[in-house]
Amino acid sequence: xxxxxxxxxxxxxxxxxxxxxxxxxxxxxxxxxxxxxxxxxxxxxxxxxxxxxxxxxxxxxxxxxxxxxxxxxxxxxxxxxxxxxxxxxxxxxxxxxxxxxxxxxxxxxxxxxxxxxxxxxxxxxxxxxxxxxxxxxxxxxxxxxxxxxxxxxxxxxxxxxxxxxxxxxxxxxxxxxxxxxxxxxxxxxxxxxxxxxxxxxxxxxxxxxxxxxxxxxxxxxxxxxxxxxxxxxxxxxxxxxxxxxxxxxxxxxxxxxxxxxxxxxxxxxxxxxxxxxxxxxxxxxxxxxxxxxxxxxxxxxxxxxxxxxxxxxxxxxxxxxxxxxxxxxxxxxxxxxxxxxxxxxx
Numbered sequence: 419x420x421x422x423x424x425x426x427x428x429x430x431x432x433x434x435x436x437x438x439x440x441x442x443x444x445x446x447x448x449x450x451x452x453x454x455x456x457x458x459x460x461x462x463x464x465x466x467x468x469x470x471x472x473x474x475x476x477x478x479x480x481x482x483x484x485x486x487x488x489x490x491x492x493x494x495x496x497x498x499x500x501x502x503x504x505x506x507x508x509x510x511x512x513x514x515x516x517x518x519x520x521x522x523x524x525x526x527x528x529x530x531x532x533x534x535x536x537x538x539x540x541x542x543x544x545x546x547x548x549x550x551x552x553x554x555x556x557x558x559x560x561x562x563x564x565x566x567x568x569x570x571x572x573x574x575x576x577x578x579x580x581x582x583x584x585x586x587x588x589x590x591x592x593x594x595x596x597x598x599x600x601x602x603x604x605x606x607x608x609x610x611x612x613x614x615x616x617x618x619x620x621x622x623x624x625x626x627x628x629x630x631x632x633x634x635x636x637x638x639x640x641x642x643x644x645x646x647x648x649x650x651x652x653x654x655x656x657x658x659x660x661x662x663x664x665x666x667x668x669x670x671x672x673x674x675x676x677x678x679x680x681x682x683x684x685x686x687x688x689x690x691x692x693x694x695x696x697x698x699x700x701x702x703x704x705x706x707x708x709x710x711x712x713x714x715x716x717x718x719x720x721x722x723x724x725x726x727x728x729x730x731x732x733x734x735x736x737x738x739x740x741x742x743x744x745x746x747x748x749x750x751x752x753x754x755x756x757x758x759x760x761x762x763x764x
Contacts, residue, residue: 454689455592455623455656456583458535458559463514464502465743465759469727470697471711473681475665476602476613477699481516481761484529484565486663487600487615488577491527491567494520496739502759507752511536518565526568534560542588555588573604583623583658590627596620596658609669617661624655661687665695675703693717697725705731713747721750739763 464482467474474486481500483490497519504512516531536558541550560583567577579598584591600615634649665683672678683695697711707729714720727745734740741761748754 450689452689453656454659456559456561456585456594456618456658458512458533459561459583459618460659460661460687461506461512461535463533464500465727465745465757466699466707466709466729467697468713468747468757469709469711469725469729469743469745470681470699471695471713471725473665473667473683473695473697473711475600475615475663475683476611476667477665477679477681477697478602478613481518481529481531482514482759483567483577484516484518484531484563484579485514485533487602487613487665488529488565488579488598489567489575489600489602489613489615491518491529491565491577492569492575493602494518494527496520496763498764499762500759502757504755504757506535506755507749509538524569526566529565529567530563531565532560532562534558557585557587559583559585573606575602576600577602581618581620583620585623585625587625588627589629590625592623592625594621594623594658611667612665613667614664615662617663618658619660620658622655622657625653657688659687659689661685677701691717693720707731707743709745721752722747723750724748 462468462472463485467478467482467486470477478486478490479493480490481498499517500515502514506512512535514531514533516529518527518529520527537556539554539556542553542555543550561581563579563581565577565579567575569575577600581596581598582593583596584593597619598615598617600613603612605612630651630653632649632651633645634647635643635645636647637643638645663683663685665681667679667681669677669679679699679701681697684692685695686692694715695711695713696715698709700708709727711725713722713725725745725747727743729741729743731739731741739762741763743759743761745757746754
């Protein structure tokens with residue numbers, strides 16, 4: 419590994435050790451859960467990755483690499499498109515759409531993606547009208563991103579995302595810019611790879627909008643003063659869900675066209691305790707796939723756990739492939755989540 423690669427890995431280690439330290443020590447039982455904005459950014463993408471328990475940082479080398487580790491884009495060989503729609507908990511709708519293209523001539527690869535979460539309209543309820551006042555409100559979240567990745571050597575890849583993040587509820591809206599940076603290293607040992615990714619690095623979100631405008635009476639105890647002075651309620655800024663994820667993967671050929679992949683990721687987010695994701699995938703002749711995993715191992719009071727899934731890869735029109743993946747995830751008291759991902763490779 420040359421000096422440039424060593425420097426990049428050193429920077430990632432320093433960032434992981436310093437920038438991601440817990441900002442406040444609150445004892446053994448308390449954590450920073452619920453102290454960040456844009457929680458939808460923490461919902462995993464892709465049926466393949468979620469079927470493997472979210473252990474995907476060192477596996478990623480397709481369109482969903484833009485979520486898990488953008489460095490994986492440098493390893494793609496074909497242009498691709500991917501779509502996912504998930505019925506999330508409490509009737510929330512979750513969508514992901516992405517496209518990637520290799521640039522050729524050792525220029526790397528580029529990608530574009532959009533991820534959104536929305537909910538059905540809800541009645542506006544007040545103290546005077548607990549059953550609704552005739553109005554409705556909605557809430558939604560969206561992230562739009564551009565990705566670029568390149569192989570610096572035959573073993574080492576680096577990639578980054580630039581993302582525009584927006585959240586809205588009724589007439590209030592907040593937006594920010596954020597960045598992800600990831601690395602992927604092939605150790606040279608048969609089938610062993612190391613990946614690392616820092617996600618959601620950027621300014622926090624702060625809501626603003628017309629509903630925060632109010633009339634203010636500076637002296638309500640006296641008559642005759644101006645009781646219609648225009649004022650504005652101020653909201654706090656909440657940080658993005660910054661996270662560092664480091665992973666190992668090992669792939670081995672069992673026999674003939676049957677391969678087994680094992681993966682483990684360690685997570686260190688700023689809004690929860692550390693945890694580990696574990697996953698495995700059985701590849702049968704590059705046509706059929708079986709997966710299982712466990713998400714958020716060792717995380718106290720976690721609502722996630724066992725995952726499983728499968729997929730099929732079917733060749734169309736010569737060089738084109740269509741891939742359909744399915745994943746099931748146990749969400750404890752929240753029930754379970756099923757998802758399908760459709761991928762096209764050209």
